[in-house]
Amino acid sequence: MSLRLTLIGVMLLGISLSIGISTWLSTHDSERQIEEIFDAQMLQSAKMLELFYGAQPLEHRRNLIGHPLLLDIKQAKVETFHEDANAEQLAYEKKLAFQIWSANGDLLMRSVNSLTTPMTEFAIGYRVLTMDQRLWHVYTYYSKGNDVWIITGQRNDVRQELVDQIMGNSLIGPAFIFPLVALLMIFLSYWLFEPVQALARKLKQRSPADLTPIKMKLPSELVPVRDAMNGYIERIGDAMVRERKFSGDAAHELKTPLAIIKLHHQGLAQSSSEQEKQLHHAAIDKGIVQISHTIEQLLLLSRVDSLAALNVAPVDVETITNDVLSDLLPLIEHYDWQLQFAPQLKVLGDGFYLKLVLKNIIENACKYANEQGPITIHTWAEEAQGMAVIQVLDSGPGLEEAACRQIKERFFRVAGEHIAGSGLGLSICAQIVELHRGQLDIKPGQPHGLDVRVILPLG
Structure with a gap:
């Protein structure tokens, strides 16, 4: 039209x-x-x-x-x-x-x-x-x-x-004026729509790699369109930067275990004793597990990135937390758990993705906590802000303030860390929580450990 x-x-x-x-x-x-x-x-x-x-x-x-x-x-x-x-x-x-x-x-x-x-x-x-x-x-x-x-x-x-x-006199004037008005309106329509045509020509002439803002002068009615386009171009640029960084980091994360597997595969071919072969086999298995975990996290990250909408509904916090603990029972049964649930606390969220968030946070708490030390899960409501808080506090070594600010970045890992991982888990959790209009807050625990809080709207 x-x-x-x-x-x-x-x-x-x-x-x-x-x-x-x-x-x-x-x-x-x-x-x-x-x-x-x-x-x-x-x-x-x-x-x-x-x-x-x-x-x-x-x-x-x-x-x-x-x-x-x-x-x-x-x-x-x-x-x-x-x-x-x-x-x-x-x-x-x-x-x-x-x-x-x-x-x-x-x-x-x-x-x-x-x-x-x-x-x-x-x-x-x-x-x-x-x-x-x-x-x-x-x-x-x-x-x-x-x-x-x-x-x-x-x-x-x-x-x-x-x-x-x-009646004839009243029609003579309009009969002469109407064609002139019609011609004037046609001329004005072409003249007024010329900036739109100019903007279209400008966009057609741009190369796919040109992500600079549009700076052409436009009528005030088209300024919001230009600003919206510039915002869209800026978001595309940011997305492309993230994709390039993601591709580079993913390639680096996969390159290291592949190199280890290749190295141990060569060592396996040159091994003469059964003990050496077992060492090489163990290293290869570890590398395969690391690659599998990284690929699994990358697929999950891609799925979250492309997520357009959530199936939001009131979700009982105690129920989904107990479900996650039941799924992780073989991993967590040796830890000292302290559970403090606010009664009938509900949040607005997608139960499937909230379980992924809690599963990742609880797995991290188990990785870094001492089996003799407690892991606390505490929930409460902050009625004034209309938010609910799910706190997971472990008894591990914790992190410095600077590391806590960076831990949600993709592929970030603390220097010298000996525990295997892809550096994607908390980044995925933060993105899912943001989609729920919430916040993932990570800070050093008191007196030690890591204090992770998932803040979500009350249901």
Whole structure:
């Protein structure tokens, strides 16, 4: 759908409707006003005839009985108002008629274009009738002082000519102006949409590797679009940087165990004793386990990165924690666990991914904790902030403040650390928690160990 054509169509439709409605209202109002004016004119003509008749001598008025006065109308040169003419040339008189009748029903006066019989009944008021196959407006007036009935008439085409002329004049202007307005709107639409075309050309000319912000000058209405595009380009750039770093780190993490496997495979071929072969086999198995774990974490990270939405619902914290502990039972059964659950504490989250977070954190706590030392899982609600806290505190050596700030970065591992891992677990956990609009807080434990807190919205 073309926005330009839609805009032009809507505006022209609006102008057409505006002209049409205003013309109709003007014509309707003019017709009503003309009816009132001509009705008043017929009343005024009747009163003028009353004065004229009353001014006649009594003897003259008596002579009119049986010998009515006939008002002649000369032939006119111009028939309609549309033709140029002065009042003497216009055939307006032919379209007017009158009669004066005595109370006894004697015709006293009439115009030449009226009938010799009453044009209408003797009852005061306005009427519309057909006379000589033409539509007439008539008014009946009773003169009490002269005891006569006066009937004035006017042909309908007199009124219709004026209405048609007013309506025609009201349409002439729009008929000339409308095409000009349409052309002006088409020109303006192309001119106003030119910045959009320029922006499109600018984007088409950019190379895929060009991630610099768009700096072209645009109308204020397009500035938010430009800013949104620049934000989108910036996010794409950041994503590409992360992907390159991720690819490099992943290649490095996989390269080391592969090199170890290759080295021990060569050593296995050169081994002469069974003991050496067993050492090489053990090293190869360890390398395979390390590669498998790294690949598993990379696949999980890719899945989380591409996650568009979560299946969020109220989740009972104690239930999902006990489920995770049950799944890890062979690993954790030798540790001293201290569980302090807030009753009926629920969070808003995706149960599947929250279990992954807790599983990873609890596994890390078991890796670094002393089996004789306790591992504490404590939950509580912070009602004022609308958040719930799940704390996992181990009794291991812990980390420095600087390392705690970096531990959530991908592939970060503490220098000199002897425990195998990929450096992805806590990074994945942090990303999942952020998708839940929460926070993963890691800091040194007191007096020792590592204090990991998962902060999530209350359910």
